[in-house]
Amino acid sequence: MEKFDSLYQRAAERKGGAAILNLLLGDNQQDHLVAKLGDDRILSAFSKKIFQSGFVWRVVENKWPNFEEMFFNFDLAKVLMMPEEMQERKAADARIIRNFNKVKTIQANAHMMFDEIHSDNSQHDSFAKFIAAWPSNDMIGLWDYLKKKGQRLGGNTGPYALRAIGKDTFLLTRDIEAYFRANKIIDGGIQSKKSLLAIQNTFNQWQNESDLSLTQLSRLVAFATGDNHIQVEFD
Structure with missing residues (x-):
C-alpha cells in the first residue's frame, strides 16, 4: 500500500x-456540526440525492424549493402521516420531479430515521446525532446501514448524501x-x-x-x- x-x-x-x-x-x-442539524435537513438531503441519482442535478436543485414546500419542509412527523393517495397526488405535480417510486422513498426513509431514534437500544434523540457519532474508521458500515435500512440509499447515493450534510466520508x-x-x-x-x-x-x-x-x-x-x-x- x-x-x-x-x-x-x-x-x-x-x-x-x-x-x-x-x-x-x-x-x-467536523462531524460534531452534523449533530446540530435538524432531522428534517437530513431527510431533505437524503431525498435530494435520491432524486438527483440518474437525473440532471441542476434541474433537481432548481425544483428543490418546491419539494420543500410540498413535503412540509421534510418534517418527519408530517411526512410520516401522509396517506398513499396524498403521495400519489404530489408525485403527479409538475412542480417537482414526477417519479412516484422516488417520492415514496421520502416517507420510507423518514420511517428509517424515526425507528432508529425510538428503538429500544437507541443512544441518540435525533438521527443527526446518530449519524454524527458513527466512527470514521467504519464508514462502510454506515453506508451498509443506509442501504439496508433505507430505500435507494445504496451505491454512491448514500455516501454523497452524507457528504452533503457534512459527515466526513x-x-x-x-x-x-x-x-x-x-x-x-x-x-x-x-x-x-x-x-x-x-x-x-x-x-x-x-x-x-x-x-x-x-x-x-x-x-x-x-x-x-x-x-x-x-x-x-x-x-
Missing part, C-alpha cells in the same frame, strides 16, 4: 505545489476506483464487501499517517490520479 507522504507529494506536484494542494483539499470536516468516484485497481488493492466489484473493506482499511491507514479527514484524503487520491493536472497561479 502506498504511504501517505508519497500520495501527497505526487498530488502536490500535479497541482502546482503544496500550498495550492492544501487549498484544493479544503477544510477538515470518502467517496468512490471513478478516479478513486481507478487508483485502487491500479494499485491492486481491489480486483473485484467496487461494492463487494471485500473491496469496500480493503478501501476502508487503506483510508484508515492514511488517517493514521496524517491529520487529514476522510473527505480530504478522498480528494487527495483523486488529485493524485487520472487526467487532472491543474496548475493554479497566484498574483
Whole structure:
C-alpha cells in the first residue's frame, strides 16, 4: 500500500505545489456540526440525492424549493402521516420531479430515521446525532446501514448524501476506483464487501499517517490520479 507522504507529494506536484494542494483539499470536516442539524435537513438531503441519482442535478436543485414546500419542509412527523393517495397526488405535480417510486422513498426513509431514534437500544434523540457519532474508521458500515435500512440509499447515493450534510466520508468516484485497481488493492466489484473493506482499511491507514479527514484524503487520491493536472497561479 502506498504511504501517505508519497500520495501527497505526487498530488502536490500535479497541482502546482503544496500550498495550492492544501487549498484544493479544503477544510477538515467536523462531524460534531452534523449533530446540530435538524432531522428534517437530513431527510431533505437524503431525498435530494435520491432524486438527483440518474437525473440532471441542476434541474433537481432548481425544483428543490418546491419539494420543500410540498413535503412540509421534510418534517418527519408530517411526512410520516401522509396517506398513499396524498403521495400519489404530489408525485403527479409538475412542480417537482414526477417519479412516484422516488417520492415514496421520502416517507420510507423518514420511517428509517424515526425507528432508529425510538428503538429500544437507541443512544441518540435525533438521527443527526446518530449519524454524527458513527466512527470514521467504519464508514462502510454506515453506508451498509443506509442501504439496508433505507430505500435507494445504496451505491454512491448514500455516501454523497452524507457528504452533503457534512459527515466526513470518502467517496468512490471513478478516479478513486481507478487508483485502487491500479494499485491492486481491489480486483473485484467496487461494492463487494471485500473491496469496500480493503478501501476502508487503506483510508484508515492514511488517517493514521496524517491529520487529514476522510473527505480530504478522498480528494487527495483523486488529485493524485487520472487526467487532472491543474496548475493554479497566484498574483
